Amino acid sequence: MKRILLFLFLISSFAGFSQEDAWVYFKDKPYSQTYFDKPLTMLTQRALDRRTNQDIALDLEDVPIYQPYIDQVIASNGITVKAKSKWMNCIHVRGLQADINALKLLSFVDHIDFADHSLNTTKKTSAKPKFNPISKILETLATFNYGSSSNQIEMLNGTLLHQQNYTGSGKIIAVLDAGFPNVDISQPFQRLRDNNQILGGYDYVNKNVNFYTGSSHGTLVLSTMGGFTDGQLVGTAPDANYYLFITEDTASEHPVEESNWVEAAEEADRLGVDIITSSLGYFAYDNPAYSHTYADMTGNTTFISKGANIAFSKGIIVVASAGNEGQTSEPHIGVPAEALNVLAIGAVKADKTYAAFSSIGPSFDSRVKPDVMAQGQASVLSDAAGNIGTANGTSFSCPIMAGMVACLWQALPAKTNQEIKQLITQSADRFTVPTTQYGYGIPDFSLALANGLSASAFSKNDFVVYPNPTSDSISITLPKGFDTGTVIIYTILGQKVGEEKITKQSPIISMKLLNKGTYLYKIESNGFSKSRKIIKQ
Numbered sequence: 001m002k003r004i005l006l007f008l009f010l011i012s013s014f015a016g017f018s019q020e021d022a023w024v025y026f027k028d029k030p031y032s033q034t035y036f037d038k039p040l041t042m043l044t045q046r047a048l049d050r051r052t053n054q055d056i057a058l059d060l061e062d063v064p065i066y067q068p069y070i071d072q073v074i075a076s077n078g079i080t081v082k083a084k085s086k087w088m089n090c091i092h093v094r095g096l097q098a099d100i101n102a103l104k105l106l107s108f109v110d111h112i113d114f115a116d117h118s119l120n121t122t123k124k125t126s127a128k129p130k131f132n133p134i135s136k137i138l139e140t141l142a143t144f145n146y147g148s149s150s151n152q153i154e155m156l157n158g159t160l161l162h163q164q165n166y167t168g169s170g171k172i173i174a175v176l177d178a179g180f181p182n183v184d185i186s187q188p189f190q191r192l193r194d195n196n197q198i199l200g201g202y203d204y205v206n207k208n209v210n211f212y213t214g215s216s217h218g219t220l221v222l223s224t225m226g227g228f229t230d231g232q233l234v235g236t237a238p239d240a241n242y243y244l245f246i247t248e249d250t251a252s253e254h255p256v257e258e259s260n261w262v263e264a265a266e267e268a269d270r271l272g273v274d275i276i277t278s279s280l281g282y283f284a285y286d287n288p289a290y291s292h293t294y295a296d297m298t299g300n301t302t303f304i305s306k307g308a309n310i311a312f313s314k315g316i317i318v319v320a321s322a323g324n325e326g327q328t329s330e331p332h333i334g335v336p337a338e339a340l341n342v343l344a345i346g347a348v349k350a351d352k353t354y355a356a357f358s359s360i361g362p363s364f365d366s367r368v369k370p371d372v373m374a375q376g377q378a379s380v381l382s383d384a385a386g387n388i389g390t391a392n393g394t395s396f397s398c399p400i401m402a403g404m405v406a407c408l409w410q411a412l413p414a415k416t417n418q419e420i421k422q423l424i425t426q427s428a429d430r431f432t433v434p435t436t437q438y439g440y441g442i443p444d445f446s447l448a449l450a451n452g453l454s455a456s457a458f459s460k461n462d463f464v465v466y467p468n469p470t471s472d473s474i475s476i477t478l479p480k481g482f483d484t485g486t487v488i489i490y491t492i493l494g495q496k497v498g499e500e501k502i503t504k505q506s507p508i509i510s511m512k513l514l515n516k517g518t519y520l521y522k523i524e525s526n527g528f529s530k531s532r533k534i535i536k537q
Contacts, residue, residue: 179214
């Protein structure tokens with residue numbers, strides 16, 4: 001697959017690369033208060049409601065970029081603006097190195113970050129790994145086996161949610177992919193069309209509103225969630241609503257696609273989307289100077305991972321393919337799957353055993369990745385012509401999981417994105433003994449629903465700490481009204497061995513440097529505290 005979905009690819013000669021890519025960051029957002037005074041000028045009511053329901057305040061990230069800054073950059077010599085990000089107050093530009101550096105003379109430019117990090121004088125660089133050329137087009141529909149899609153849903157105990165009419169109704173999923181041809185005419189999507197469940201979309205590659213074009217990969221992906229052919233294919237969220245965004249250019253592998261992804265995620269946030277699903281991932285680029293390394297997989301280093309984490313901070317659940325590189329020289333997950341708050345999905349076979357192509361963990365900073373698994377080998381889906389067949393890849397285990405996330409959240413509408421994500425991982429079959437191949441394992445959505453329904457409302461000193469036992473880190477869920485806290489780790493004899501601040505957006509504490517054994521943790525927040533034992537395996 002290239003990215004995760006499409007295969008990594010390198011060309012043999014790079015002598016022709018004279019133009020550079022860079023992100024230009026601005027110092028401020030003038031007149032931002034006018035947007036806070038009238039928030040509907042920057043977010044839809046549904047987006048505002050999602051924030052209110054999860055106690056998420058508006059902030060400067062929500063304010064659009066100051067357009068006169070963009071206009072001045074466009075007017076600069078030799079510069080082409082390729083994408084923009086209000087969350088990070090920057091634009092993605094292309095031009096000669098000298099022309100890009102000249103932008104530093106503009107009074108409103110804060111700093112410039114070149115995609116080729118060797119051009120950033122303030123940053124250390126590391127050698128880029130060599131990858132063997134691989135076919136860049138994902139092999140799909142190798143067979144046209146007609147049959148039931150029940151296994152990929154039953155594996156997750158999703159049919160038990162469907163039987164209770166939790167089919168994604170009322171939830172909105174944004175699909176970020178490479179194209180959606182024939183979704184507007186093909187039979188498996190007729191039910192979506194008849195019920196007006198496709199709410200819109202955009203092509204960020206070609207900058208136009210025709211999103212029923214491009215690679216058919218997005219069509220296949222959508223069919224695993226929203227497809228419906230009676231007796232042959234039922235998607236995991238047949239009653240959810242969908243936005244379709246093209247961010248992937250299959251003709252090349254270039255960092256601007258990370259910027260397209262973030263721009264689409266920002267639009268998804270503006271529109272009030274609940275879930276982003278993306279069967280895209282990035283590691284190596286056509287120009288190796290732009291490529292990431294395993295050392296970059298630290299949760300919030302790359303542009304796209306930063307964007308995915310911000311999307312989560314806005315109340316969205318981000319689901320991403322782990323990758324199909326499990327049998328390559330670099331088998332680890334790419335971005336944005338490695339991001340701190342992304343639910344990264346690996347692939348298993350129909351019998352729940354590991355699919356050898358599925359990318360593995362851990363992240364470079366030793367976090368558990370992938371997070372959970374779903375069927376990604378012989379996944380049942382529809383091609384662009386409406387034929388029901390099978391295909392392999394975490395490109396399909398990802399949306400299969402995303403559809404079930406929508407169903408669970410429909411059933412538990414009062415839960416936050418963090419709580420839903422936590423219920424899913426805690427229900428997985430390897431939750432207490434995660435592995436590099438399976439992560440926390442295969443979730444049981446019936447169990448997740450039961451746990452969500454039985455959980456009482458948080459009291460002021462009720463904090464959730466998981467997993468326990470743990471092999472490398474713990475995640476802490478703060479109750480509503482508690483935005484920050486301090487976690488202190490003690491030996492069983494009372495010797496303090498660690499102390500760290502946490503927030504709702506950064507709730508993970510590493511324990512990888514501690515020896516195996518039993519410890520005590522103490523959480524302090526807003527004058528309340530909680531102490532319990534925790535086991536390091």
